[in-house]
Amino acid sequence: ELPTVDDDAEIDAAGDEVDFGPVPVVAVVGRPNVGKSTLVNRIIGRRQAVVEDVAGVTRDRVAYDAEWLGRRFTVVDTGGWEPDARDRAAAIAAQAEIAVATADVVIFVVDAVVGPTDVDEAAVKMLRRGAKPVLLVGNKVDNTALESEVAALWSLGLGEPYPISALHGRGSGDLLDAVLKAMPIPAPTGPAGPRGPRRVALVGRPNVGKSSLLNRLAREERAVVDSVAGTTVDPVDSLVEIGGETWQLVDTAGLRKRVGRASGTEYYASLRTSAAVEAAEVVVMLLDASEPISEQDQRILSMVAEAGRALVIAFNKWDLVDADRRYYLDKEIERELKRIPWALRVNISALTGRAVDKLAPALRTALASWEQRIPTGVLNQWLTALVQATPHPVRGGRAPRVLFSTQAGTKPPKFVLFTTGPIDAGYQRFIARKLREEFGFVGSPIEVSVRAKK
C-alpha cells in the first residue's frame, strides 16, 4: 500500500525522512541555443557522464535525476525536440505546452544577451495557459556588467527574471532555491530508498487501443490530491493497480482528452509520445494484432528503443486474431521486430480483458533487466573467455585486443569495452549479442561503447 501525498505530509511533520513518494519533475524549456543543456548539466553536476560513441543511441537522455539541498527531483532537458520542425514558433509552443502538462515546475530559459524574441513570446503565451509555476531565467549573464540586460526580460510578463550563467554557475544556486520553493509537492529527501510507483508510458499509434487499455486498468484509479491546496487537480498521470502493485501511467491526460489545439497533427502527437517515453522507466508499446505492423508503429518503436527505456510490446485486439492472421503475424514479427528481439511480448485484449494480468509480470521483468548490474569480476571472466575463443579479426596485419570491460551504468545497462585500438562495429555488435546471450537483459536495451587506448 503506497502512501498518498497527504500521508507524506504527515510523515514530514513527524520529522522522518521521506524517501518515497512522487519525485517532482522540473522541465527546462526555451528556444534552441539559449543554454538549456548547459543549465541541465549544471543542475545535475554532470554526474551522469554522457557516453559519446554509442552507435545508434541518441546523445542526450533528456530526463535526469537531480538533487539540491538533499531534495531529489527529476530534471527534463527539452533540448532535442525542435530542430526538424518547419514552423519554429509553433514547435516551441508545442514543446512548452507538453512541458506544462508533464512537469511540476517549468524553468523558462531566455538568452539575456539576445533579449526576448518573438519565439520567446509565443512560448510565454502557452506557459501562461498552464497552471504550473514558471521561473524565468535570463542566461549567459557571465559578469556583473551583463546583469542590466536582464531587466529587458520583465517585458515577458513572467515576473522577476533570474540572471544566471549556466556556463560558469553564476546565480544557479539562487535559481535552484527558487525551484524547490516553487514545487507544489515537497521533493523527497535522502537516498532513493523504497521508491514511489514505477513510471509507465502507454504508447502506440492512434486506434491501437490505448484509451481502452487505460480504461480497463484505471478501474482502481485514485484521485491525485494536491497537498498544498487540498483540492483535486487534473491528473496528468494516473495511478493504477496492475497485478497488485501501483503503477504511475505517465501523461494519461493526453490519452483521455486528446488535448491541445494542435492535437490532430502527427508532429504534435509524436512530441507528446516522446515526452511520455522520456518521463517513463518502462514503456508499453501497443500494436494492433489484427492489422499489419505499419511504418508508424516502426517509428514509435525506434524512438522507444533509442530512448533507452525498458520495453513491453503488447499485441492488442488479440480477440480478433484467428489461425490465419496468427500465421501472418508470426511472419511479420520475425521480419519487422528483428531489431528488437529482446523486447518482451504479451498478447492481450483491452476489450475482453484477455491476458491483461500478464502485463504486470512483464513490466517487472523488463524493469529488473533495465536495472541489472553485472559484477565486474563476473563480467571480465566471461569476456576474457569470449575474446580468447573469438578474437577480433586481423586487419592489415594487426588486431585490436579487448582488454577488459566495466558496467558504467544501469537504466539501461551500459558497458564500456577498453581496447588497444578501434574495433570493428561488427565485432562490437558481436560482443553485445553475446552479452545478452549470457546475462539476459530481457525487456531492456543495452549500450556497449568502446574506449580505445591512444
Ligand code: GDP
Ligand atoms: P540549448 O540548445 O538551449 O540546449 O543550448 P546549449 O546548452 O547547447 O548552449 C548553446 C550555446 O550557448 C553553447 O555554445 C553554450 O556553451 C553556450 N552557453 C550556454 N550557457 C552559457 C552561458 O551561461 N554563458 C555563455 N557565454 N554561453 C553559454
Ligand code: GDP
Ligand atoms: P487509442 O486511439 O489507441 O486510444 O485506441 P482506442 O482505445 O480509442 O481504441 C480504438 C478502437 O479499437 C475502439 O473502437 C476500441 O473499441 C477498439 N479496441 C480497443 N481494444 C480492443 C480489443 O482488444 N479488441 C477489439 N476487438 N477492439 C478493441
